Amino acid sequence: MNATFAADGIGSVALPPASEAGPAPKRVVVAYGFWIFLLSDIVMFSALFAGYAVLRHATAGGPTGAELFNQSNVAIETICLLTSSFTCGLMALAINARSRLGTFVGALFTFVLGAAFLMLEIREFADMIAHGAGPQRSAFLSAFFALVGCHGLHVTAGLIWLAVMMAQVNSKGFSAPVERRLQCFSLFWHALDIIWVGLFTVVYLMGVTQ
Numbered sequence: 001m002n003a004t005f006a007a008d009g010i011g012s013v014a015l016p017p018a019s020e021a022g023p024a025p026k027r028v029v030v031a032y033g034f035w036i037f038l039l040s041d042i043v044m045f046s047a048l049f050a051g052y053a054v055l056r057h058a059t060a061g062g063p064t065g066a067e068l069f070n071q072s073n074v075a076i077e078t079i080c081l082l083t084s085s086f087t088c089g090l091m092a093l094a095i096n097a098r099s100r101l102g103t104f105v106g107a108l109f110t111f112v113l114g115a116a117f118l119m120l121e122i123r124e125f126a127d128m129i130a131h132g133a134g135p136q137r138s139a140f141l142s143a144f145f146a147l148v149g150c151h152g153l154h155v156t157a158g159l160i161w162l163a164v165m166m167a168q169v170n171s172k173g174f175s176a177p178v179e180r181r182l183q184c185f186s187l188f189w190h191a192l193d194i195i196w197v198g199l200f201t202v203v204y205l206m207g208v209t210q
Contacts, residue, residue: 031180031183031184034184034187034188035187038187038188038191041154041191042191042195044150045147045150045151045195048143048146048147048150049147049198049199049202051143051146051147052143052144052146052147052202052203053202054143055139055140055142055143056140056143056207057140058138058139058140059138059140059141060137060138060139060140061138062133062137062138062140062141063131063133063137064140064207065140065144065203065204065207065208066207066208066209068128068131068133069203069204069207069208070124071204071208073120073123073124074124074200074204076120077117077120077121077124078196078200080113080114080116080117080120081113081114081117081155081192081193081196082193082196082197083113084109084110084113084114084117084189084193085189085190085193087106087109087110087113088106088110088186088189088190089186089190090102090106090109091103091105091106091107091110091182091186092106092182092183092186093106094106095174095179095182095183098174100169100173103166103169104166104169107162107165107166110162110189111159111162111163114155114158114159114162114189115159117155118152118155118156118159121148121152121155122152125145125148125149128141144203147199147203148199148203151192151195151196151199154192154195155192158185158188158189158192161185161188162185162189165178165181165182165185168181169182
């Protein structure tokens with residue numbers, strides 16, 4: 001039976017049942033699928049966090065986090081990444097306003113800050129390896145490089161994605177597919193920031209206090 005609802009108290013309008021309404025709009029399907037991807041990514045990071053929590057004391061007589069971590073460097077990394085989340089939000093507002101200039105400026109700042117974060121992280125890894133604290137040194141360092149390195153790979157993928165999206169905005173404008181992809185990128189980038197806050201707390205802050 002078709003559902004009905006009153007329209008201004010004058011009459012009723014028939015609505016088709018859900019089984020006859022047809023497929024969901026592509027925007028809804030894409031958003032749903034991307035949330036599934038983000039949730040699966042969070043599950044993966046949860047497993048890496050759990051592995052690190054179990055192995056953080058397994059230093060095998062090697063250096064500990066308190067001896068290795070440079071809090072000033074990590075603080076700068078955190079500022080860069082969190083600020084990039086703010087500029088990504090400004091980019092999203094510019095996209096809603098259909099402002100190409102605002103979109104490109106927001107994307108540029110997001111890219112530069114994300115690249116700065118990545119370079120600082122790579123330098124941190126290189127310094128640790130140069131001092132004999134590579135992932136093969138202990139189970140603690142293996143877990144550390146796996147967790148932090150996985151986040152760094154996600155940031156790298158995000159930067160490539162952002163560069164591709166700006167090329168598409170330049171060539172196709174704010175078409176519906178481009179706008180959907182930009183919205184997905186924004187969700188992805190903010191999710192990376194949330195993961196980094198947890199990583200910063202569990203790995204760096206707790207590692208130094210111990």
